[in-house]
Amino acid sequence: METVEIFHDTSDVFHRSSGATRRPGPDPERRTYRSYAVFNDPDGNEWVLQEVPAES
Numbered sequence: 001m002e003t004v005e006i007f008h009d010t011s012d013v014f015h016r017s018s019g020a021t022r023r024p025g026p027d028p029e030r031r032t033y034r035s036y037a038v039f040n041d042p043d044g045n046e047w048v049l050q051e052v053p054a055e056s
Contacts, residue, residue, distance in 0.1 A: 005038045026051070 027034035
């Protein structure tokens with residue numbers, strides 16, 4: 001599978017995210033939980049992965 005899009009959202013409320021608030025690339029300030037990747041599996045389901053910081 002190939003990653004389709006890496007993006008960050010500017011709405012601060014991802015569950016209400018729309019194409020209007022998505023910006024390409026990871027969060028420019030690298031804020032916690034603000035970057036996402038989207039891909040489709042072979043069955044056509046869309047998956048959204050959220051970046052989680054490594055534990056210190």
